Amino acid sequence: MTNIAVINYGPRLDYPAMFPDAAGRLQVFSHHELRNTEGLGRYEYVKDCEAVPYPELMIRRLAREKPFTHIITDNEYDLERCARIRQDLGIPGQSPASALSFRDKVVMKQVASRTVATARFARLEAFADLTDFIGECDYPVVVKPVKQGGSRDIVVLRGEDDLVAFSRRLWREDLMVEEFVEGQMYHVDAVLADGYRFVASSRYLRSCLGVFSGHNNGSLQLRPEEKFARRLEEFFDRVLEAFDTPECSAYHLEVFHTPDGELVLCEIASRVGGDRIPALTRATYGVDLHTAVLRQSCGLPVEAPPSAPPAQVHGSVSILPQGRPVRAPGRPPFDWVHHYEVNEQLAPDAVTLYSASHLCFVIVRGADSAQVEERLYEAEAWLMENLEELPSS
Structure with a gap:
């Protein structure tokens, strides 16, 4: 009989719906308070769950009473923790070495290369490592934490003034530096398991780093039969050839397409892509990425992914917090809008903290990526024009 430990992050994941045949065997520790927990074997909201040791302590204690058969998580920041517990308790799944190779961006690039x-890169043990790297590679360079996500705490240094400004910041012990790569960025999102393969390719509307200079973020799907989508899928397969991969995993790959036509790895993670990616995937393919990977990681069946090309593809754009008091408008008045949502948890004068920060977002549909892109820009323009200015407090 299966006994499944879950360290959850996603605030909207519905485990009873995802596991109707096994909900009573799930022991869930969650970073966010979940709306539906009926029928779960155990549920506990744990404040700061991804950062405190409590869920690990409790899983190990519960395992003494009834051994776990599976330990799963939807959270990138819990991959290594879950892998260590699995190894200690003799539970199958992703190993600590595999989890590290997808989490530590230096190790990741060493493996993938x-x-x-890949762009040239180096781990920064001291500030002199940064200046040495700039001396060898020249500007611009990108400095970022090796295990951070969502474009948090990333700095692009384009010249000496930027370097001087960076030198006034508190030094961190978890940094790396890499060459700045010119070109459009694409992402590949996949779930792979024994007898199951789902791969979808998309292009970011703008650079994810653009959110920190006020550019709205989004992405649009490519049709799977497109030549470039097939090229991205082949690149994804070559990347995975270098890694020790678990029997079942989701993947989120980011890759640059340079002006001279080369594909260069940005990053790859062994988890479901964030932001609107799961919603776009459901809309186009009817595939729920979280359900597909979490159920199969527990040896439970899922429906096969579709084999025929989709009737249409989707894209999304998120309007950033404006840093001043504003209210998002109502739903854009276009019949090709698939979904519109306002972030009700956001303070009116909030600022952008990471790439998925949003005041509101819209998902649109279209026959192909060109039509979706055109509609995204039209919806974005309408939303920006109809933001309601609020009086300052």
């Missing part, structure tokens, strides 16, 4: 192109 065996099979694909």
Whole structure:
């Protein structure tokens, strides 16, 4: 009989709906308070769950009473913790070494460079490592934490003034530096398991780093039969050839397409892509990425992914917090809008903290990526024009 430990992050995941045949065997520790927990074997909201040791302590204690058969998580920041517990308790799944290779961006690039192109990079043990790297590679360079996500705490240094400004910041012990790569960025989102393969390719509307200079963020799907989508899928397969991969996993790959036509790895993670990616995937393919990977990680069946090309594809754009008191408008008045949502948890004068920060977002549909892109810009323009200015407090 299966006994499944879950360390959850997603605030909207509905485990009873995802596991109707096994909900009573799920022991869930959650970073966010979940709306539906009926029928779960155990549920506990844990404040700061991803950062405190409590869920690990309790899983190990519960395992003494009834051994776990599976330990799963939807959270990138819990991959290594879950892998260590699995190893200690003799539970199958992703190993600590595999989890580290997808979490530590230096290790990731060291591994991936065996099979694909990556930008030049270095771990920063001291500030002199940064200046040495700039001396060898020149500006611009990108400095970022090796285990952070959502474009948090990333700094682009384009010249000496930027370097001087960076030198006034508190030094961190978890940094790396890499060359700045010019070009459009694409992402590939996949779930792979024994007898199951789902891969979808998309292009970011703008650079994820653009949110920190006020550019709204989004992405749009490519049709799977497109030549470039197939090229991205082949690149994804080459990347994975370099890694020790678990029997079942989701993946989120980011790759640059340079002006001279080369594909260069940005990053790859062994988890479901964030932001609107799961919603876009459901809208186009009817595939719930979280359900597909979490159920199969527990040896439970899922429906096969569709084999026929989709009737239409989707894209999304998120309007950033404006840093001043504003209210999002109502739903854009276009019949091709698939979904519109306002972030009700956001303070009116909030600022952008990471790439998925949003005041509101819209999902649109279209026959192909070109039509979706055109509609995203039209919806974005309408939303920006109809933001309601609020009086300052």
